[in-house]
């Protein structure tokens with residue numbers, strides 16, 4: 164691949180895995196007044212892999228300031244996310260013996276969905292959230308929040324002004340930050356000698372195995388396996404000491420790290436590295452098989468929707484998510500097939516999806532219009548949504564779950 168430059172190890176040796184075409188920003192929902200503007204900006208969306216450290220990444224980067232100025236994903240809108248945050252908080256307080264004298268920092272703390280539980284337990288917590296409107300929501304919950312990007316510069320300043328942290332958390336942010344060396348260096352700078360860091364991110368391996376190509380969008384710069392993380396952390400004096408596999412977001416990794424040599428390394432690290440090696444992380448087939456299967460899945464899904472449509476069925480979509488944007492734009496499915504997309508977020512209702520410009524309506528509208536099928540774009544919350552939309556199904560509506568193989572439920 165020409166012009167490849169690994170954002171972790173600096174290698175020029177990279178291979179293209181999958182080309183998803185030229186796509187709009189997946190979270191850039193439009194207002195009706197934008198629709199006649201002549202279209203939103205679009206950028207190439209391609210997945211590549213570094214052939215030296217095996218880090219999967221997007222070769223083309225959009226500046227984060229463009230992506231996050233009005234980031235519309237409020238974590239608290241999902242019951243499953245809140246439950247996940249609450250139980251993780253309880254676990255960390257107990258396992259790490261956290262108390263009033265400790266300092267917890269969360270990077271990309273969103274609306275305080277997680278730190279609120281530390282605050283309620285009397286543990287000092289500081290959020291870092293660059294989106295100004297979302298940081299304000301966190302402050303309303305009593306969570307002190309700095310509205311800046313997490314960089315080495317900021318970490319040095321916080322370490323001086325507020326002291327280093329006993330625990331640094333980062334849920335679904337690590338894979339978003341293009342300067343990954345600066346991010347890991349910032350963690351090292353802000354972490355106490357005996358402190359711990361816990362990062363959660365979608366596991367690249369699950370994306371590959373379950374054909375979750377729709378997790379690829381411009382905000383997700385990296386698709387992390389554990390294998391390429393080992394040299395990245397070591398470069399900054401950190402060490403991965405434990406790994407947990409989580410079902411959230413279609414399969415995530417929770418990685419625990421510390422300054423090197425501070426804690427014993429749990430066997431889960433070796434086990435996960437061996438699993439990745441067995442599955443072929445270092446072979447070309449691992450990546451080319453994924454790409455071929457994704458192209459087949461796309462053809463099958465497009466055919467299923469076309470067949471239903473030609474039989475006279477009405478079809479809508481559910482979940483105006485970023486992954487939905489990738490899926491619809493990659494598959495080229497829009498208003499000719501889908502009447503609208505329903506979403507629970509009042510923030511999204513009344514807007515239009517990027518690229519395909521489907522109108523976003525409320526779940527009540529889904530019931531009122533009662534299409535025959537609803538394509539579930541937020542399949543990662545399938546259990547929760549199927550329960551919420553029981554009435555739609557009782558009245559004869561069916562959901563189409565697109566991945567890893569299109570099926571009707």
Ligand SMILES: [Zn+2]
Nearest residue numbers: 169172213216
């Ligand atoms: Zn590399």
